[in-house]
Amino acid sequence: MSKPVREVALEILLQIEKNQAYSNLLLNQTVNRSKLDPRDVGLLTEIVYGTIQRRDTLDYYLNSFVKKGVDSLQDWVKVLLRLSVYQLAYLDRVPDRAVVHEAVTIAKKRGHKGISGMVNGVLRSILREGLPSLEGIKNETKKVALEFSYPVWLVKRWEDQYGLTETKAMCQSGLEPPHVTVRVNQVKATVEEALFLLEKDGLKVKKGVLSPDAIVIEKGNVFQTDAYKQGYVTAQDESSMLVGRALGAKPGMRVADTCAAPGGKSTHIAEQMDDTGTVLSFDLHDHKVKLIHDQTKRLGLTCIQAEAMDARNLHDKVTEQFDRVLVDAPCSGFGVIRRKPDIKWSKREKDIQAIKQIQQEILKAVAPFVKQGGSLIYSTCTVDKDENEESVANFLAEHPEFQLDKTLKDRLPEKALARYEEGMVTILPQDFQTDGFFIASLVKQ
Known part of the structure; x- marks a missing residue:
């Protein structure tokens, strides 16, 4: 007998809350392990992702109905109320009484009578009185943060970089299910x-x-x-596919992909080279390199050689230069929030500086391995200008032998050029309902 969907959702959400576990990995593992009816898998996914995505909005609603505020509750009670209010507020196809009944049943099973009574009381009050409005919030940044459920610091950062209209569109887009x-x-x-x-x-x-x-x-x-x-x-996401195009690899070339797992871009490059020449694919961990091997094998490609290595130590193993070097850099991941909603809660503003430091170290380490006349492609799945345009500017300031590549736009589809600046392009998630992405092409003189 399999567990009820909401109980499974509660367990997953608690692990994410306590252990900073990744929602997508945990969800996949749970679905593979549990004997859920296929129809229930959709509901489970919806409840888990939706509850994470809307976390702060749900807490704002609950604070009007929980005497000492939602943070005074035990973790499991807080998460149970969140996932229940998510269903009441955002899911049409689940009857309200079923949501309340299931929540009370779980509360009885996990806690004492007082807790199940409180859960019942809170949810029935919400059904009776309706959810509180956000209209009273005068500060526009805070209002956007609460309406779309993003940390205030992140909304403010995007506002400074892109303006309020784009920021709202970006926040909204992060709540939509990915294709x-x-x-x-x-x-x-x-x-x-x-x-x-x-x-x-x-x-x-x-x-x-x-x-x-x-x-x-x-x-x-x-x-x-x-x-x-x-x-x-x-x-592979569509915006991520543009990286292979931007690289412009030709049959017979030598290419290094320095942060390559799980292999999407390496295999795309190999396909563009007609599986001739050489693609050296590196990643930090053995288990991630295995993903590249698996992918290569399934696609029937033979020109990729993958091994575990820190891109910052490229000089330890490699002596020759390459026609193309790709740095698909570690980043904050703010472009893929719709796929990994926990990113917006797990990252802190101070993390961005630390990430940027690693990006610079990788770029500096790989620069000598680009042939004269060859190019270095830098890409990220973030929309943060500090990690994107700023990282490129910092690198160019210290490496005058590189210049922005004016021909990049010839290798990109026409519609991707709306946010093109010389040698660089940004795709925001709302532009095409894809991941947010940044690509720069730098040529070595």
């Missing part, structure tokens, strides 16, 4: 052929909106299809 998109392996098939194969496998699919290599999965599980298993397609 599953796949990249077509051009060594094996054209986009048209891959669309045909996926439809034959029973999926509803369409061409991507941003990348010419992309297919959006509208309905069905792509990972169970023959097309996926036989390496005709691989999962």
Whole structure:
């Protein structure tokens, strides 16, 4: 007998709260382990992600109904109330009485009678009186932070960098469910052929909106299809696919991908080189390098050599230079909040400086390995200008032999150029409903 969905959701959310566990990994592990009905997996995913995404808004609502405030409660009671209010406020298809009944049942099972009575009382009061309005909040930054449930410091930071209108759009976009998109392996098939194969496998699919290599999965599980298993397609976000394009690798080149796991960009580069030449793919951890090997094998690519190494120590193992070097740098990840909503709660503003330091160390370490006339591509999945434009400016100030690459725009799709500045492009999550991304191309004179 499998556990009720809301009980499983509570356990996952508690682990995330206590251990800073990653929601996407934990959810996948739990779904694979538990014997949940497939229909319940959708509800579980919705409750877990939704409760994390809306955390501060839910606490704001609860504070009007919990005497000493929501932070006075035990962790499990707080999380149980959050996930219950999430369902009452944001899910239409779940009857209110079922939400309250289930919450009270879990409270009785985990706690004493007083707790289940309190949970019952709070939820019934919310149903009776309705949720409090945000209209009374006069400070615009705080209001946006509460309305969309983001830390105030992050909203303020984005406001300073992008203005209020873009910030609101970015916050809103981070609450929307992400699409599953796949990249077509051009060594094996054209986009048209891959669309045909996926439809034959029973999926509803369409061409991507941003990348010419992309297919959006509208309905069905792509990972169970023959097309996926036989390496005709691989999962990758559309904005991330632009990195391979920006790199502009040609057949027979030597390319280094210095922060490569799980291998999406390395394999894209190999496909563009027609599986000729060499792609050296490095990542810090052995278990991540295994992901690159698995991906390479499934896609049937032979020109990738992957091994574990810290990009900052490239000189320990590598002596020759490369036509192209890719640094898909460690970053705050603020461009992928819709996929990993816990990022907005786990990161602190001071973390950005530490991350930026690592980015600079990697760029400095790999710079000597770019051939004259070759290029260094720097990319991140964040929208933070300190980690993006500032990191590039800092690097260029210390490495006058590099210049921004004016030809980058020729390798990007026309519609991606709205935020293009010489040699650099930013994609915000709201632009195409993709991940937020930054790409810069630097040429060595």
